[in-house]
Amino acid sequence: xxxxxxxxxxxxxxxxxxxxxxxxxxxxxxxxxxxxxxxxxxxxxxxxxxxxxxxxxxxxxxxxxxxxxxxxxxxxxxxxxxxxxxxxxxxxxxxxxxxxxxxxxxxxxxxxxxxxxxxxxxxxxxxxxxxxxxxxxxxxxxxxxxxxxxxxxxxxxxxxxxxxxxxxxxxxxxxxxxxxxxxxxxxxxxxxxxxxxxxxxxxxxxxxxxxxxxxxxxxxxxxxxxxxxxxxxxxxxxxxxxx
Numbered sequence: 001x002x003x004x005x006x007x008x009x010x011x012x013x014x015x016x017x018x019x020x021x022x023x024x025x026x027x028x029x030x031x032x033x034x035x036x037x038x039x040x041x042x043x044x045x046x047x048x049x050x051x052x053x054x055x056x057x058x059x060x061x062x063x064x065x066x067x068x069x070x071x072x073x074x075x076x077x078x079x080x081x082x083x084x085x086x087x088x089x090x091x092x093x094x095x096x097x098x099x100x101x102x103x104x105x106x107x108x109x110x111x112x113x114x115x116x117x118x119x120x121x122x123x124x125x126x127x128x129x130x131x132x133x134x135x136x137x138x139x140x141x142x143x144x145x146x147x148x149x150x151x152x153x154x155x156x157x158x159x160x161x162x163x164x165x166x167x168x169x170x171x172x173x174x175x176x177x178x179x180x181x182x183x184x185x186x187x188x189x190x191x192x193x194x195x196x197x198x199x200x201x202x203x204x205x206x207x208x209x210x211x212x213x214x215x216x217x218x219x220x221x222x223x224x225x226x227x228x229x230x231x232x233x234x235x236x237x238x239x240x241x242x243x
Contacts, residue, residue, distance in 0.1 A: 017126030050098025058090015066214025067206035109185030124161035189226025
């Protein structure tokens with residue numbers, strides 16, 4: 001099994017996609033906020049900052065809980081390892097915490113529904129070219145990709161990138177036609193959670209027992225969080241129409 005963080009920490013490809021992802025999604029966030037008539041409001045940027053901070057912390061915690069024990073002798077891995085599954089949960093917690101602290105009550109999920117899939121898709125481009133986060137070994141097939149050792153593997157980064165790009169297309173259509181207002185990011189959480197739970201069996205990562213690993217648990221948590229937030233928002237929307 002290969003380390004999920006087998007990119008050198010100084011990899012220019014990984015660094016470039018990370019920087020591009022942050023810059024592009026930040027600019028897109030601002031554009032979406034202006035188009036929705038929300039700016040100027042410093043609290044909105046506090047929510048965005050809270051989401052970023054929560055995502056970073058969540059990404060680290062999820063990695064340590066899911067497979068940190070597997071790399072307990074590798075300090076570089078422990079320091080640089082992270083997980084997008086934890087980033088999603090942490091980002092939600094960070095954004096909600098920022099809203100509570102600042103008193104911002106408007107929904108922001110529709111903007112995250114566009115920026116988050118884009119950021120994750122850009123991040124997976126870095127994985128594709130740098131050779132990390134690979135899938136399990138497989139037989140020769142048109143979709144199989146060789147790793148740095150020439151071993152054929154399931155194209156896990158490509159599949160995740162495709163999933164996020166497809167959801168991005170849906171989110172842009174939803175934005176254009178007004179589908180599922182204030183529910184789009186909750187739908188993304190549920191969709192990605194289900195997808196990631198199933199796809200985790202095809203990823204080459206540390207397992208807790210059998211083929212079941214820590215990221216399966218995190219994926220379930222993402223799905224449950226999305227479902228709970230979807231139901232909460234539905235109740236709020238119904239209450240608003242009654243009033």
